[in-house]
Amino acid sequence: MKRSFAVLALGIGLLAGQAMAADAVKIGMVTTLSTKAGYLGEDIRDGFKLAIDEEGGKLGGVAVELLVDDDGRKPDKGKQIAERFMKSDGVKLMTGIVFSNVAMAVVPKVLREDVIYLSANAAPSQLAGKNCHPNYFSVSYQNDNLDEVVGQYVTDAGYNNVYLIAPNYPAGKDHLAGFKRYYKGAIAGEVYTKLGQADYAAELAALRATKPDSVFFFLPGGMGINFLKQYSQAELNKTIPVFGPAFSFDERLLAAVGDAALGVVNGSQWTHDLDNQANQAFVTNFRKTYGRTPTLYASQGYDTARLIASALKSVNGDLSNLQAVRDALKKADFASVRGDFKFGPNQHPIQDLYVREVVKDAEGKVTNKTLKKVFTGHGDAYAAECKM
Amino acid sequence: MQSPASGLSMLLFIEQILNGLQLGVMLFLMSAGLTLVFGIMQVINLAHGSFYMIGAYVAATVMQQTGSFMLGLLAALPVSALIGMLVEALVLRRLYQRDHLDQVLATFGLILFFNELTRIIWGRQPLFMDGPEWLSGTVELIPGAPYPSYRLAIIVVGIAVAVLLYLLFTRTRLGMQIRAGSSNREMVAALGVNIKLLYTLVFGLGTLLAGLAGVMAGPILAVESGMGESILILTFVVIVIGGIGSIRGALIAALLVGMVDTLGRAFLPGLFRLVLPAAQADGVGASLSSMAIYILMAAILVWKPKGLFPAQA
Numbered sequence: 295m296k297r298s299f300a301v302l303a304l305g306i307g308l309l310a311g312q313a314m315a316a317d318a319v320k321i322g323m324v325t326t327l328s329t330k331a332g333y334l335g336e337d338i339r340d341g342f343k344l345a346i347d348e349e350g351g352k353l354g355g356v357a358v359e360l361l362v363d364d365d366g367r368k369p370d371k372g373k374q375i376a377e378r379f380m381k382s383d384g385v386k387l388m389t390g391i392v393f394s395n396v397a398m399a400v401v402p403k404v405l406r407e408d409v410i411y412l413s414a415n416a417a418p419s420q421l422a423g424k425n426c427h428p429n430y431f432s433v434s435y436q437n438d439n440l441d442e443v444v445g446q447y448v449t450d451a452g453y454n455n456v457y458l459i460a461p462n463y464p465a466g467k468d469h470l471a472g473f474k475r476y477y478k479g480a481i482a483g484e485v486y487t488k489l490g491q492a493d494y495a496a497e498l499a500a501l502r503a504t505k506p507d508s509v510f511f512f513l514p515g516g517m518g519i520n521f522l523k524q525y526s527q528a529e530l531n532k533t534i535p536v537f538g539p540a541f542s543f544d545e546r547l548l549a550a551v552g553d554a555a556l557g558v559v560n561g562s563q564w565t566h567d568l569d570n571q572a573n574q575a576f577v578t579n580f581r582k583t584y585g586r587t588p589t590l591y592a593s594q595g596y597d598t599a600r601l602i603a604s605a606l607k608s609v610n611g612d613l614s615n616l617q618a619v620r621d622a623l624k625k626a627d628f629a630s631v632r633g634d635f636k637f638g639p640n641q642h643p644i645q646d647l648y649v650r651e652v653v654k655d656a657e658g659k660v661t662n663k664t665l666k667k668v669f670t671g672h673g674d675a676y677a678a679e680c681k682m
Numbered sequence: 683m684q685s686p687a688s689g690l691s692m693l694l695f696i697e698q699i700l701n702g703l704q705l706g707v708m709l710f711l712m713s714a715g716l717t718l719v720f721g722i723m724q725v726i727n728l729a730h731g732s733f734y735m736i737g738a739y740v741a742a743t744v745m746q747q748t749g750s751f752m753l754g755l756l757a758a759l760p761v762s763a764l765i766g767m768l769v770e771a772l773v774l775r776r777l778y779q780r781d782h783l784d785q786v787l788a789t790f791g792l793i794l795f796f797n798e799l800t801r802i803i804w805g806r807q808p809l810f811m812d813g814p815e816w817l818s819g820t821v822e823l824i825p826g827a828p829y830p831s832y833r834l835a836i837i838v839v840g841i842a843v844a845v846l847l848y849l850l851f852t853r854t855r856l857g858m859q860i861r862a863g864s865s866n867r868e869m870v871a872a873l874g875v876n877i878k879l880l881y882t883l884v885f886g887l888g889t890l891l892a893g894l895a896g897v898m899a900g901p902i903l904a905v906e907s908g909m910g911e912s913i914l915i916l917t918f919v920v921i922v923i924g925g926i927g928s929i930r931g932a933l934i935a936a937l938l939v940g941m942v943d944t945l946g947r948a949f950l951p952g953l954f955r956l957v958l959p960a961a962q963a964d965g966v967g968a969s970l971s972s973m974a975i976y977i978l979m980a981a982i983l984v985w986k987p988k989g990l991f992p993a994q995a
Contacts, residue, residue, distance in 0.1 A: 327806075328801075329908060330808075330904075330906050330907060330908050330909075332801065332806040332907075333805070333806035333807045336806050462965075462968050462969075462972075484964065485951075485964070485968075486964060486965070486968050487947075488968070488972045490912055492899075492903050492912055492913070493701075493705060493902070493903075495701035495704065495705070495833065495944065496698055496701050496944045496945075496947040496948040497947070497948075499694055499697045499698055499701060499948065500694070500948055503691075503693075503694045515904075516808060516903075516904035516906050516909070517904075519808055519903070519904035519906075520902065520903050520904055523901065523902060523903070523904075524830075524902055527813075527818070527820075527830040527832055527833070527901075527902070528820060528829075528830050529819065529820045529828060529830075546807035546808075547807070547808065549807065549810055550807065550808035550809055550810045550904060550905070550906075551810070552810045552812060553812075
């Protein structure tokens with residue numbers, strides 16, 4: 295008797311859960327929570343969740359349910375998760391992928407299934423140019439943007455003999471190409487290292503011997519920490535300044551690099567000190583909720599959620615007419631933490647890009663400080679190839 | 683008369699030799715323990731890199747609390763050894779009689795366990811760790827080629843460990859038992875040596891050395907979950923080249939691998955530039971230099987199928 299009562303209670307509970315879930319709009323987040331890069335996905339997720347929590351479980355006044363799963367940085371696993379979200383959960387909105395190679399495996403398939411994908415980080419050139427798609431929005435940037443802004447800054451600052459370092463894989467070459475698109479000086483050397491390389495002693499010795507006047511590097515994650523620490527131990531930072539995109543200088547990496555990163559100028563579309571109302575509220579709330587300063591990944595997760603909120607509000611939570619949802623998203627009618635934000639013809643951002651400097655704040659913490667706005671209303675180089 | 687250009691490239695060459703030596707010494711610290719465990723206990727321990735990670739995490743944490751690298755080092759060594767002995771007693775002891783596949787699966791499970799454990803305790807982001815203040819600068823060993831003092835310190839520590847291990851193995855009773863154990867363990871057991879205790883001690887010594895390598899790597903590399911796996915692959919290459927179970931082989935092979943890897947990265951692209959266009963040369967050079975140590979391993983195994991100094995005759 296007792297037992298059948300328990301089963302009954304369980305059944306009612308399950309039914310009630312389902313009824314609640316049926317009302318909520320499901321959003322599928324495929325992201326990287328494990329491996330060395332796990333903190334990137336964690337920040338995207340936490341930024342996204344903050345926006346939901348601020349509205350008490352809603353986005354744009356519409357109840358939402360966020361489904362999160364870890365792709366382990368593996369394209370195949372990402373595909374499986376996306377498949378599950380679409381087939382068994384009936385997800386119509388997806389986001390969250392950190393890495394371009396995972397995105398290239400997952401996103402095109404998702405788009406063909408009439409699901410809208412909003413990128414909160416990875417934005418490979420293929421999806422910005424020829425393979426652009428009405429169901430695809432990049433809320434973060436186009437991958438090359440953060441290198442382009444540094445290229446322009448380095449040229450403006452009068453450097454004309456730069457040494458380039460990136461890992462030997464497609465994204466490494468893309469990022470250096472982005473830098474070279476706006477850099478006008480000579481190139482002292484261009485080195486591609488093994489992906490995941492730990493020790494850069496050999497490269498640093500060769501770099502010193504070629505006597506460049508500056509160094510530009512794209513080494514995301516731990517590789518960047520290794521490089522910066524070793525660069526400073528070799529005392530090269532005293533004579534040859536280093537530049538790079540924000541990927542090696544987010545707030546959580548800086549805590550691990552410490553003083554070795556001081557003075558490095560890096561390019562980004564957002565920094566926690568940007569002076570606008572949405573950003574101040576975001577940074578304050580994020581710190582209060584999670585006890586740390588948000589990274590650019592967190593800001594992208596937050597902006598993605600707020601963009602979805604604006605669209606859900608406009609269609610009143612009704613996803614049955616996909617065209618209406620797309621139109622609403624395209625308007626980008628939300629207050630971005632970056633300030634001005636709109637979508638270009640290929641549904642990638644047109645936004646301001648900044649350089650920032652790594653400094654010590656009043657409490658002695660190593661952090662970023664916005665130095666200068668380099669581009670205003672900057673789009674990307676692939677928009678012209680996009681026929682939509 | 684020497685031209686300035688060749689003088690400069692000579693300096694660069696010497697600097698790269700030092701870099702190769704330093705990488706080699708690091709690999710020796712890792713492979714010495716692994717080769718002993720492999721050679722004496724016949725256990726394939728994939729989780730050796732986890733003790734490297736534990737060493738680095740413990741040292742980084744103590745250093746952040748106290749501000750002293752030396753205290754971090756002093757704390758990390760016993761902790762890595764103790765956790766190693768604990769793992770031996772709890773997990774590995776059950777695997778000695780099983781076949782290698784079971785050992786690989788179980789120790790791979792340990793990797794996942796330790797990686798997740800560091801994530802739970804310390805969070806997903808990498809930790810900060812710096813060397814001691816007095817090793818922060820560079821020294822000009824050779825005029826015109828400043829070299830980071832910390833890297834020199836790694837070389838010194840590595841050489842000291844090699845000497846200590848040599849003394850341990852040639853001059854002490856324990857060393858004798860370990861050497862005997864790696865040549866013929868049934869006979870050692872038959873002679874009344876407490877082989878269980880010996881195994882635990884050897885395993886603890888191995889993980890202590892891995893922990894030491896992790897502490898020494900901390901100020902140079904990112905202290906992060908999963909950091910042990912990248913060095914583990916090179917470590918396995920070293921013990922295969924050196925001959926499984928041989929400390930001397932591990933030393934020679936570690937230095938060889940360190941040199942080939944560093945010099946390959948440093949000079950192969952330049953060599954290819956002499957015969958190929960620059961862009962192509964860099965691509966070929968980069969690919970070939972990352973293959974260099976595996977080519978070395980294959981070549982040595984063709985020449986000596988049991989490695990350079992096989993422990994078991």
